[in-house]
Amino acid sequence: xxxxxxxxxxxxxxxxxxxxxxxxxxxxxxxxxxxxxxxxxxxxxxxxxxxxxxxxxxxxxxxxxxxxxxxxxxxxxxxxxxxxxxxxxxxxxxxxxxxxxxxxxxxxxxxxxxxxxxxxxxxxxxxxxxxxxxxxxxxxxxxxxxxxxxxxxxxxxxxxxxxxxxxxxxxxxxxxxxxxxxxxxxxxxxxxxxxxxxxxxxxxxxxxxxxxxxxxxxxxxxxxxxxxxxxxxxxxxxxxxxxxxxxxxxxxxxxxxxxxxx
Ligand code: GLN
Numbered sequence: 001x002x003x004x005x006x007x008x009x010x011x012x013x014x015x016x017x018x019x020x021x022x023x024x025x026x027x028x029x030x031x032x033x034x035x036x037x038x039x040x041x042x043x044x045x046x047x048x049x050x051x052x053x054x055x056x057x058x059x060x061x062x063x064x065x066x067x068x069x070x071x072x073x074x075x076x077x078x079x080x081x082x083x084x085x086x087x088x089x090x091x092x093x094x095x096x097x098x099x100x101x102x103x104x105x106x107x108x109x110x111x112x113x114x115x116x117x118x119x120x121x122x123x124x125x126x127x128x129x130x131x132x133x134x135x136x137x138x139x140x141x142x143x144x145x146x147x148x149x150x151x152x153x154x155x156x157x158x159x160x161x162x163x164x165x166x167x168x169x170x171x172x173x174x175x176x177x178x179x180x181x182x183x184x185x186x187x188x189x190x191x192x193x194x195x196x197x198x199x200x201x202x203x204x205x206x207x208x209x210x211x212x213x214x215x216x217x218x219x220x221x222x223x224x225x226x227x228x229x230x231x232x233x234x235x236x237x238x239x240x241x242x243x244x245x246x247x248x249x250x251x252x253x254x255x256x257x258x259x260x261x262x
Pocket of ligand 1: 108109110111112113141142143144146169170197198199200
């Protein structure tokens with residue numbers, strides 16, 4: 001199989017993608033080797049080359065156990081950088097094999113339709129569903145929550161259905177209707193900044209889904225056990241509290257009894 005250096009539909013050039021589709025700086029185990037080599041390499045400044053932040057940030061910051069970031073399309077490099085700032089090592093996940101050994105995975109913002117297209121004809125969707133069923137922790141942001149949701153409208157498309165919410169894609173309108181706002185949330189007395197870009201609206205929240213933040217009475221941050229999901233983009237701010245909450249609280253929460261064997 002040959003790689004042309006770009007991924008289908010992403011509209012972005014990926015330089016020096018090797019045979020397995022991972023950046024050369026990622027070692028064989030799929031774990032970032034840290035800030036070595038050319039800092040202007042893939043992803044550029046702030047990208048994968050600058051992943052590792054100051055050591056010792058945060059409790060439970062076990063940099064040895066990577067957190068996965070679904071890296072098919074979208075702003076996954078920003079999530080990787082946020083995890084790096086928390087001194088967590090990161091594995092970019094492009095194939096079902098990349099999920100092996102992970103206990104947490106972030107699904108980034110971007111374009112959910114494109115992500116689904118990239119996964120078409122692969123075992124990735126089934127692997128993600130299995131990952132969730134086996135108690136893997138998931139954090140979906142924007143397009144990520146659209147992938148996780150049970151029902152998707154506006155326009156409709158298939159989804160993993162592992163989070164019991166329905167969403168209306170582009171529920172606020174078009175790109176020009178993107179906005180930012182302060183959001184109170186249940187886990188901290190200080191609000192988080194919500195960056196909404198062609199954001200989905202949550203139209204139904206199932207039993208067992210806890211609403212952690214609302215905007216004008218509508219849920220924008222929800223959690224169901226080991227699944228956390230936001231309709232906005234915490235990775236676009238310098239505030240790492242949501243990523244910290246994911247790795248230190250959601251990922252540390254007990255996994256439910258596996259729904260199916262992996
Ligand atoms: N509306 C986009 C979608 O349908 C999501 C936008 C985003 O992730 N910023 O996937």
